[in-house]
Amino acid sequence: MTAALPTDFPAATVLGYPRIGPRRELKRALESYWNGTTTRDDLLSTGRRLREATWRRLAGLGIAVPPSNTFSYYDHVLDTAFMLDAVPDRHRAAETGAGAGAGVGDGDGLDVYFAMARGTGTIAPLRMTKWFDTNYHYIVPEIGPETAFRLADEKPILEAVEARTLGIATRPVLLGPVTFLLLSEAAPGSPEGFTPLERLNDVLDVYAQILESLAAEGVDWVQLDEPALVADRTPVELAAVRVAYERLCGLPDRPRIFVSSYFGELGEALPVLATTPIDAIGLDLVSGGLPADLSALRGKTVVAGVVPGRNIWRTHLDDALNTLRHLRHHVGTVSVSTSCSLLHVPYDLDQETELDPAVRERLAFADQKAVEVQTLANLLAQAPAGDMPAPPARPTAPAPEARWDDRSPYAARAAAQAEHLRLPPLPITTIGSFPQTGDLRAARAALVAGEIGEEQYETQVKAEIERSIRLQEKLGLDVLVHGEPERNDMVQYFAEHLDGFAVSRHGWVQSYGSRCTRPPILHGDVSRPAPITARWTRYAQSLTSKPVKGMLTGPVTIVAWSFVREDLPLPEVVGQVADAIRGEVADLQDAGSTIIQVDEPALRELLPLRSADQAAYLSWAVAAYRHATSVAADRTQIHTHLCYSNAAQVLEAIDGLDADVTTIESARSGGRILPAVASFSRGLGPGVYDIHSPRVPSADEVTGLIEAILAVLPVDRAWINPDCGLKTRTYEQVEASLANVVAARDRMLVLTQAP
Numbered sequence: 209m210t211a212a213l214p215t216d217f218p219a220a221t222v223l224g225y226p227r228i229g230p231r232r233e234l235k236r237a238l239e240s241y242w243n244g245t246t247t248r249d250d251l252l253s254t255g256r257r258l259r260e261a262t263w264r265r266l267a268g269l270g271i272a273v274p275p276s277n278t279f280s281y282y283d284h285v286l287d288t289a290f291m292l293d294a295v296p297d298r299h300r301a302a303e304t305g306a307g308a309g310a311g312v313g314d315g316d317g318l319d320v321y322f323a324m325a326r327g328t329g330t331i332a333p334l335r336m337t338k339w340f341d342t343n344y345h346y347i348v349p350e351i352g353p354e355t356a357f358r359l360a361d362e363k364p365i366l367e368a369v370e371a372r373t374l375g376i377a378t379r380p381v382l383l384g385p386v387t388f389l390l391l392s393e394a395a396p397g398s399p400e401g402f403t404p405l406e407r408l409n410d411v412l413d414v415y416a417q418i419l420e421s422l423a424a425e426g427v428d429w430v431q432l433d434e435p436a437l438v439a440d441r442t443p444v445e446l447a448a449v450r451v452a453y454e455r456l457c458g459l460p461d462r463p464r465i466f467v468s469s470y471f472g473e474l475g476e477a478l479p480v481l482a483t484t485p486i487d488a489i490g491l492d493l494v495s496g497g498l499p500a501d502l503s504a505l506r507g508k509t510v511v512a513g514v515v516p517g518r519n520i521w522r523t524h525l526d527d528a529l530n531t532l533r534h535l536r537h538h539v540g541t542v543s544v545s546t547s548c549s550l551l552h553v554p555y556d557l558d559q560e561t562e563l564d565p566a567v568r569e570r571l572a573f574a575d576q577k578a579v580e581v582q583t584l585a586n587l588l589a590q591a592p593a594g595d596m597p598a599p600p601a602r603p604t605a606p607a608p609e610a611r612w613d614d615r616s617p618y619a620a621r622a623a624a625q626a627e628h629l630r631l632p633p634l635p636i637t638t639i640g641s642f643p644q645t646g647d648l649r650a651a652r653a654a655l656v657a658g659e660i661g662e663e664q665y666e667t668q669v670k671a672e673i674e675r676s677i678r679l680q681e682k683l684g685l686d687v688l689v690h691g692e693p694e695r696n697d698m699v700q701y702f703a704e705h706l707d708g709f710a711v712s713r714h715g716w717v718q719s720y721g722s723r724c725t726r727p728p729i730l731h732g733d734v735s736r737p738a739p740i741t742a743r744w745t746r747y748a749q750s751l752t753s754k755p756v757k758g759m760l761t762g763p764v765t766i767v768a769w770s771f772v773r774e775d776l777p778l779p780e781v782v783g784q785v786a787d788a789i790r791g792e793v794a795d796l797q798d799a800g801s802t803i804i805q806v807d808e809p810a811l812r813e814l815l816p817l818r819s820a821d822q823a824a825y826l827s828w829a830v831a832a833y834r835h836a837t838s839v840a841a842d843r844t845q846i847h848t849h850l851c852y853s854n855a856a857q858v859l860e861a862i863d864g865l866d867a868d869v870t871t872i873e874s875a876r877s878g879g880r881i882l883p884a885v886a887s888f889s890r891g892l893g894p895g896v897y898d899i900h901s902p903r904v905p906s907a908d909e910v911t912g913l914i915e916a917i918l919a920v921l922p923v924d925r926a927w928i929n930p931d932c933g934l935k936t937r938t939y940e941q942v943e944a945s946l947a948n949v950v951a952a953r954d955r956m957l958v959l960t961q962a963p
């Protein structure tokens with residue numbers, strides 16, 4: 209069957225939509241499936257219901273042809289790897305009798321799929337890392353010279369058919385082949401110098417097959433997402449773009465091809481893409497400006513991303529309309545869309561009945577953005593033809609001058625701290641949070657609902673602090689934490705206690721798999737009306753003679769994980785938050801804390817995608833951190849913590865934070881960061897326990913990781929700790945794992961101190 213004559217691209221569209229469910233239904237369905245309380249059929253039917261609700265909702269809001277295949281049981285990059293059968297051998301073993309041809313689309317392959325995402329009792333998962341400069345994490349596929357690609361999962365086709373059965377025509381969304389390969393890493397054992405992009409032609413065979421099947425199902429348009437093209441790309445990579453789209457466009461029977469780019473400007477990739485025969489091209493006109501030369505786009509449908517897809521402020525409709533009119537004048541055919549998928553914003557502002565109306569009226573969530581897109585398409589249709597000067601680009605603020613009071617040189621601080629703290633060699637610490645028990649979550653919900661009072665809640669928080677302190681003492685850890693039981697989330701907690709922030713009730717966005725965060729809304733000037741954390745740390749310290757670390761979230765991370773006002777330059781907003789955190793450092797120190805940790809796990813996340821912009825960012829980000837921490841006296845030991853990041857890219861900046869001790873995720877990626885951090889001149893704790901998985905590492909395994917650390921770091925600067933906080937684990941897992949960490953460290957000490 210050949211596709212019917214394809215129709216024009218819809219006048220208004222969104223590039224994607226949240227998938228976790230308006231009430232996080234998918235989160236619940238996944239977690240209960242994983243812990244065995246519900247069946248696979250329960251999970252599959254939740255998936256079906258959420259997809260149907262999405263398509264109906266978008267159609268109801270005026271999005272005539274909503275996107276499909278934007279749903280995922282875990283992550284869309286993982287879906288793509290699975291679809292292509294890029295399944296590492298170690299995960300194939302997790303197959304529970306489903307046999308070859310089992311997909312996620314039909315549910316048969318779910319166990320292998322989840323093994324890739326989360327590991328099993330014995331098999332390590334694939335690596336996970338941040339999706340461009342967002343707080344969403346994707347699973348990193350492993351591709352080798354031998355990976356045998358084939359169409360193993362028909363999910364994109366099944367979803368399009370599923371929607372059509374409901375009477376809704378959709379536009380299937382696929383991760384583009386070039387971005388897929390650029391985000392993949394070489395499978396272990398690949399020859400030196402191999403890059404996954406070398407496998408482009410084989411991957412294209414499968415994409416060709418999918419496009420042909422979609423055409424046969426009567427699909428008019430397919431969307432191929434190529435966000436990797438907004439970062440710096442080599443000539444070889446740009447040539448791959450040409451190869452990919454000439455090949456796919458050359459298929460005799462195919463849907464029309466829309467290539468969307470987002471998170472920045474296409475730059476030198478634009479002329480390459482524009483000279484392939486693709487039918488439509490998507491530009492993110494929120495994070496980037498209009499291309500200087502619009503003539504290259506003539507003859508294509510330009511899908512103009514003028515409605516911000518990843519923040520929650522209303523669109524400036526006048527500016528957006530002017531951009532659209534200018535674009536239409538110069539290129540001809542223009543459709544209106546969001547700047548990127550709406551995956552990164554919450555569902556519906558109408559659910560937020562408790563928000564301050566003055567803040568609320570400035571906001572738009574996913575559903576409101578769909579309406580904005582539709583509104584703009586109508587305004588554009590009514591607007592007379594003719595040129596319109598495009599609104600001037602938002603001025604980029606000059607980076608503020610880096611200012612902080614320097615602490616003494618590290619050697620002097622280290623001596624003062626050694627004298628004061630008297631820690632054993634290879635000290636063991638944790639990253640801050642201890643398991644958030646069901647009881648605690650229930651108590652917090654009861655407090656919010658007014659069912660229990662502050663006092664009762666506080667009693668329960670104190671009981672949790674005591675429980676974690678007792679456990680840490682029993683296990684023999686050296687630097688304790690209070691466990692953060694009073695914090696719902698490491699950013700939201702601070703937002704709730706600082707002026708200038710609002711918090712939403714249902715504003716969840718997916719972070720990874722079933723995990724969501726509820727980013728606070730930073731809408732005004734930030735200040736600290738009263739001290740926040742010192743009293744909890746002081747209480748924990750009253751229970752033990754071991755040092756208890758004070759625990760703070762850094763200014764960059766607080767801003768990175770919030771929705772941030774647009775009317776002030778980002779460095780200025782971060783500077784305001786740094787001031788508030790500096791106040792907390794001072795308070796903790798005054799309350800007797802000898803060790804204070806200021807976490808910056810999001811340091812790399814805000815790193816601009818283009819290398820030309822990176823140095824300026826790193827300099828103001830580092831300055832903010834140093835401003836926040838430099839109030840510490842020499843003998844106060846400052847720790848920082850980073851995770852989820854490809855930290856290698858920002859090592860110099862991490863060093864520039866000048867923290868006395870840096871703890872960093874490492875176990876999850878098998879210690880591959882170690883060679884790069886060996887040059888660190890201060891204390892360093894590469895993680896020896898991957899807390900993302902329920903697995904308990906054996907003492908032997910941890911010993912191996914400590915050995916690898918000591919191969920690159922001197923004993924007197926090495927710290928032993930997990931990869932990240934323990935809040936997502938159970939007490940049982942944590943106790944068993946940390947006991948093995950202590951056993952491994954003790955074994956190592958005997959070895960290193962043997963004569």
Ligand code: MET
Pocket residue numbers: 639640641698759807809849851932933934935
């Ligand atoms: C994502 S980094 C987490 C750091 C925080 N202190 C915790 O342990 O939860």
Ligand SMILES: [Zn+2]
Pocket residue numbers: 639809849850851852931932933
């Ligand atoms: Zn972390």
